[in-house]
Amino acid sequence: MPQIITRRAGRRGPRRFTPRDLAVLGVLLGIPVLLEIGLIWGPTVASVGLSFTSWDGVGSIHWVGTRNYHDLFTNYPPFWRAARNNLLWLGFLGLIATPFGLLLAVLLDKNIRFSRFYQSTLYMPVVLSLAVVGFIAQLVFSRDQGALNAVLANTDNPTDWLGDPSLNIWAILLAAAWRHTGYVMILFLAGLKSVDPALKEAAAIDGASEVQAFFRVVLPALRPVNVIVVVITVIEALRAFDIVYAVNHGRNGLELLSVLVTDNIIGEASRIGFGSAIAVVLLTISLGFIVTYLVQEMREERKS
Structure with a gap:
């Protein structure tokens, strides 16, 4: 045995x-x-290696050191406009579209009537590519046949929403935020469904209001979802390309770093080394935001 x-x-x-x-x-x-x-x-x-070279994609590769970066920062005016627009894109999605998506998730989490219909309707733009969103933006903001000018009855002197460099970036940001909000809403809604209801009940017993319970109990419990949302927001803001290229090829106020990379690498200039330098700058900005946020989150988690 x-x-x-x-x-x-x-x-x-x-x-x-x-x-x-x-x-x-x-x-x-x-x-x-x-x-x-x-x-x-x-x-x-x-790309990192080619950013220190001069190459047209056909001939021999010549090492130029940091000359591409020097020319990029000093002798290439579109770069600073594109960098400003990318940062504006990041700020708009991070400070307006993302909180609005969180608000919609909180409202839908209350099991209001027709909540499934609202979820499907708000999430529908996410299944569309940014290029399609760009075409929809043209239908809405077009100067002569756009829906917005028709609704405003502004036919005698229509506003050129997409042609005016001081307006078109905001019109396109609204279109991009329309898509981004639904994506963020679904992520936060999934996170809210996983929060233990006992936490909310304990906060209510302690006398916390609904708003206080959300910011002090629920939102800290959503930390894993917050990390995902921040990373996605940074990536979406800095990789934006399709929507502006569908509107006006990323020109006349809609310059973005991704468009400059494409114009220099596959455009008539074929400056692959210079375009790679722009791509490296874009990668550095992306990693800078993401790594900084992740390090801060890990420090907060260790303290708690």
Whole structure:
């Protein structure tokens, strides 16, 4: 009898992988890793290296050091307009669209009537690409046949929402925020559904109002979702390209760093080294915001 127990107990040890198991694991893990390296990290490292060179994509590559960055910061006026627009994009999505998406999530979490219909309607723009959103923006903000001027009965002297450089960036930001709000709303709504109701009840028993309970109890519990939303917002703001390119090819007030990268790399100039320098600057800005936020969140988590 003791021998049988010993044998059964021995069978409960860790199972060794057979060569077939190792081969399957190698394929399932190796293919995604190779795709990640080949499609993301490989081009990223190549862009960093090419940013210090002069190359037209056909001839030989010439090392120029930091000359591309010097020309970018001193002799290329579109860069500063594009950088300003990208930061404006980030601020608009982060300070207006994201909080509004959170507000909609909080309202829909109360199980109001027709909440499913509202969720579907508000999420619908997310399934559209930014290029399609750009075409919709043209239908709404067009000077001569746009819906907005028709609603405002502004036909005698119509406002050129997309042609005026002082107005078009705000019109496009509204269109981008329309899509971003639905995305953020769904993420926050999923997070709110996972919050333990006992936390809200305990806050109510302690005398906290609904607003106080949200900011002191619910919102800290949404920290994992907050990290995801911040990262997505930064990425969406700094990689924006399709919507402005669909409107006017990213010119006349709608310059963005992503458009400048495309114009320099695949445009008539074919300045791959210079375009790579712009891409590296864009990558640095993105990582700067994301890493700073993640470090701050980890410090707060350690304190708590």
